[in-house]
Amino acid sequence: MSSGQSQKPSAEAQAHHYDPSKYERPSVTVDVVMMSIRQSDLQVLLVKRRSWPYEGMWAIPGGFVRIDESLEDAAKRELHEETGVQDVYLEQLYTFGDPGRDPRMRVITVVYYALLDSERLQVRAADDASDVGWFSMYNLPELAFDHAKILAYTLQRIRGKLEYTTIAFNLLPEQFTLRELQRVYEIILHRKLDKRNFRKKILSTGILEDTGAKKMEGTHRPARLYRFNPAAVARQ
Amino acid sequence: MSSGQSQKPSAEAQAHHYDPSKYERPSVTVDVVMMSIRQSDLQVLLVKRRSWPYEGMWAIPGGFVRIDESLEDAAKRELHEETGVQDVYLEQLYTFGDPGRDPRMRVITVVYYALLDSERLQVRAADDASDVGWFSMYNLPELAFDHAKILAYTLQRIRGKLEYTTIAFNLLPEQFTLRELQRVYEIILHRKLDKRNFRKKILSTGILEDTGAKKMEGTHRPARLYRFNPAAVARQ
DNA sequence: GCAATAGTGTCTCTAAGACACTATTTA
DNA sequence: TAAATAGTGTCTTAGAGACACTATTGC
Numbered sequence: 281m282s283s284g285q286s287q288k289p290s291a292e293a294q295a296h297h298y299d300p301s302k303y304e305r306p307s308v309t310v311d312v313v314m315m316s317i318r319q320s321d322l323q324v325l326l327v328k329r330r331s332w333p334y335e336g337m338w339a340i341p342g343g344f345v346r347i348d349e350s351l352e353d354a355a356k357r358e359l360h361e362e363t364g365v366q367d368v369y370l371e372q373l374y375t376f377g378d379p380g381r382d383p384r385m386r387v388i389t390v391v392y393y394a395l396l397d398s399e400r401l402q403v404r405a406a407d408d409a410s411d412v413g414w415f416s417m418y419n420l421p422e423l424a425f426d427h428a429k430i431l432a433y434t435l436q437r438i439r440g441k442l443e444y445t446t447i448a449f450n451l452l453p454e455q456f457t458l459r460e461l462q463r464v465y466e467i468i469l470h471r472k473l474d475k476r477n478f479r480k481k482i483l484s485t486g487i488l489e490d491t492g493a494k495k496m497e498g499t500h501r502p503a504r505l506y507r508f509n510p511a512a513v514a515r516q
Numbered sequence: 517m518s519s520g521q522s523q524k525p526s527a528e529a530q531a532h533h534y535d536p537s538k539y540e541r542p543s544v545t546v547d548v549v550m551m552s553i554r555q556s557d558l559q560v561l562l563v564k565r566r567s568w569p570y571e572g573m574w575a576i577p578g579g580f581v582r583i584d585e586s587l588e589d590a591a592k593r594e595l596h597e598e599t600g601v602q603d604v605y606l607e608q609l610y611t612f613g614d615p616g617r618d619p620r621m622r623v624i625t626v627v628y629y630a631l632l633d634s635e636r637l638q639v640r641a642a643d644d645a646s647d648v649g650w651f652s653m654y655n656l657p658e659l660a661f662d663h664a665k666i667l668a669y670t671l672q673r674i675r676g677k678l679e680y681t682t683i684a685f686n687l688l689p690e691q692f693t694l695r696e697l698q699r700v701y702e703i704i705l706h707r708k709l710d711k712r713n714f715r716k717k718i719l720s721t722g723i724l725e726d727t728g729a730k731k732m733e734g735t736h737r738p739a740r741l742y743r744f745n746p747a748a749v750a751r752q
Numbered sequence: 753g754c755a756a757t758a759g760t761g762t763c764t765c766t767a768a769g770a771c772a773c774t775a776t777t778t779a
Numbered sequence: 780t781a782a783a784t785a786g787t788g789t790c791t792t793a794g795a796g797a798c799a800c801t802a803t804t805g806c
Contacts (some may be wrong), residue, residue, distance in 0.1 A: 304583040305541045308613075308624055347540040347622050351613040375611045375626050377544075377587040386583050388544055390611050390624075459785075476787070477769060484767095500783040501776035695758075712760070713796060720794090736756040737803035 306386040310354040311342030313393040313434045328411035334424030355392040369395045369450035395450035449508040457503035487512045542622040546590040547578030549629040549670045564647035570660030591628040605631045605686035631686035685744040693739035723748045
C-alpha cells in the first residue's frame with residue numbers, strides 16, 4: 281500500500297502504531313530535463329553549481345517538492361521559473377533514489393522531461409547571463425551527481441517514444457513543414473531518414489492537417505505548412 | 517539538479533543557505549505490485565487494511581523507504597517479506613504523489629511491479645490465513661487510496677512490454693512448453709492467439725532453447741520443454 | 753481406435769525501406 | 780536559366796494474421 285502504515289501480518293504490531301515522524305525521512309526533489317531543438321541540435325538546459333558538492337559542474341535544474349503541490353505541479357513550476365514558458369509537454373521519466381547519490385543527505389528525485397518549442401523560448405534568450413546554459417545532448421559537459429545517467433536515460437526514452445507517439449510535435453511551432461518535422465526526427469534518432477518514406481509514413485497516419493499556407497523562404501519552391509491534428513490521434 | 521540546493525540565480529540567496537530540515541517533508545513509500553499466473557489468471561497480491569483510512573479495503577503492499585536503502589532494495593525487501601521469494605523480476609512503474617492521495621499525510625509512493633513464477637510461490641500457500649490474498653487483475657475488490665489507478669496503469673505497462681521484451685518468461689518456471697508460454701501471453705493480453713502464428717513468431721526470434729526433455733502429462737502427446745536463452749536476447 | 757493435446761505450412765496483405773526524377777520559386 | 784529546395788511512385792522484402800490437418804501418447 282502506498283500509505284503510512286504497513287499491513288504485513290509479520291510486522292503488524294509495529295505497523296499498526298507506526299509513527300513516521302519518528303523516522304529519518306529522505307528529501308524529495310523534482311528535476312526537469314528541458315529539451316529543445318536549437319541550432320539543428322537537441323539541446324538541454326543546465327544550471328551551473330556554485331557550491332559543494334560538484335561545485336562548478338553543470339546540473340539538471342530542480343528543487344524541493346512543496347508539501348502541498350503535486351509532483352507534476354512542482355515540475356511545471358521549475359520549468360516556468362527556468363524558461364518562462366507554460367503549457368508545455370511534460371512527462372515523468374523515472375525516480376532516482378540511491379543512497380549516496382547526493383553526499384549531503386538522502387535525496388530521492390522524481391525526474392520529468394519537457395519538450396519545448398524553441399520559438400516560444402526566444403523571449404528569454406538573454407537569460408544566458410552566467411550560470412544557465414543550453415548544451416547539446418550529444419556533447420555534454422561534466423555533470424554533477426548522477427545526472428549523466430539521467431540524461432542518457434532521457435534520450436533513450438524519447439527515442440523510443442518518438443516511434444509510437446506524437447511527442448515530436450511539441451518541439452515545433454503550431455505550423456511547420458514536413459522537412460522541419462523530418463529534421464526533428466533525424467536529430468533525435470541521430471540518423472538520416474529517407475525523405476519519401478518519411479513523408480509517406482507521416483501523411484498516411486492522417487495526424488497532419490494541411491493549413492493551406494506555404495512557407496516562403498529563400499530562392500526556391502515554398503513548402504506547405506502543416507498543423508498537428510490531435511483529433512486524428514484520438515480516432516486511431 | 518537533484519540535490520538539496522537550488523541553483524537558480526533568482527533564488528540564489530536562499531538557495532545557497534538552504535536548510536531542508538526546516539521544511540515539512542513528504543513521506544516516501546515503495547509499493548510493490550506482485551503478480552503471478554494462478555488458476556489460468558493474472559493475479560495480484562493484496563493486503564487488507566485494518567484501520568483508518570480505507571479500513572477493510574484491499575491495498576497494494578508497501579512500506580517506508582529506509583534512510584539507507586535504495587528504492588529497489590526497499591521493493592525487494594517488501595517482496596521478500598510478502599512472498600518469501602528472492603531474485604525476482606522487478607521494475608519501477610511510476611511515482612504517484614498527489615497531495616491528498618493519503619488523508620493522513622503527504623505520501624509519495626514509488627511503485628514497482630514484480631512478475632513471479634507461481635511454482636516458486638507454492639511454499640507459502642498457507643499464507644492466506646487472513647489479510648493477504650491473491651486477486652484477479654480482471655476482477656479486483658474495492659481498493660484503498662489511488663490503488664485502482666495504479667493497477668490499471670500496471671496492466672497497461674506490462675501489456676506494452678510483453679510485445680517487445682522477454683518479461684513473460686518471468687512468470688514461468690525454468691522449463692516450460694510453448695503452450696504454457698502462449699497461455700501467459702493470452703492471459704495478459706486478454707485475448708486468444710493463433711497457435712501456429714504464436715509458435716512461428718517466438719521460435720523465429722531464437723530466444724528459446726529446446727531442452728530435449730518432454731512434458732508427459734495426461735493421456736495425450738507430450739510437449740517439448742523449452743528454456744529461455746538470455747544469450748540470444750543480447751545477440752539481437 | 754478413441755480422446756486429448758502437440759505440432760506443422762501456405763497464402764494474403766500490409767508496412768518498411770531502397771531508390772531518382774520533376775515542380776516551383778527567386779534572382 | 781540557374782540555384783535551391785519541395786514534392787512524388789514503384790519495387791522488393793519481411794512480418795503479421797487467417798486458416799486445417801497430421802502426429803503422438805495413454806487408456
